[in-house]
Amino acid sequence: MSEDLANKKCVPCEGNIPPFNAEEIHKYLKKVDGWEVLEDKLDGFHLIKSFKFDNFLQSQKFVNKVGEIAEAEGHHPDLWFGWGYARIKIFTHAIKGLAESDFILAAKIDKISNV
Numbered sequence: 001m002s003e004d005l006a007n008k009k010c011v012p013c014e015g016n017i018p019p020f021n022a023e024e025i026h027k028y029l030k031k032v033d034g035w036e037v038l039e040d041k042l043d044g045f046h047l048i049k050s051f052k053f054d055n056f057l058q059s060q061k062f063v064n065k066v067g068e069i070a071e072a073e074g075h076h077p078d079l080w081f082g083w084g085y086a087r088i089k090i091f092t093h094a095i096k097g098l099a100e101s102d103f104i105l106a107a108k109i110d111k112i113s114n115v
Contacts, residue, residue, distance in 0.1 A: 073101075
């Protein structure tokens with residue numbers, strides 16, 4: 001199902017839409033693989049996922065691919081990485097919450113993590 005989302009294009013958001021409610025979040029969460037939804041006072045709801053690798057170079061290559069996708073989509077996640085791991089946080093800053101583009105980016109990231 002994430003294939004459908006992965007084929008879509010992220011749409012820039014300038015804050016002119018409401019963030020997804022819990023029902024919409026759960027509907028879209030079923031379309032991506034292994035992402036968690038967390039909420040905090042600063043960013044509202046966001047997607048987060050951890051990835052494991054065998055060494056630093058694999059983590060770095062993965063994060064660089066994520067960066068290329070993010071730049072092409074005009075949607076930029078928060079990234080943390082180090083030896084054998086990467087962690088990605090996705091949300092729409094302008095609405096302090098989640099929108100369809102966040103799930104599209106997650107689906108695109110899932111495609112490269114399965115390679």
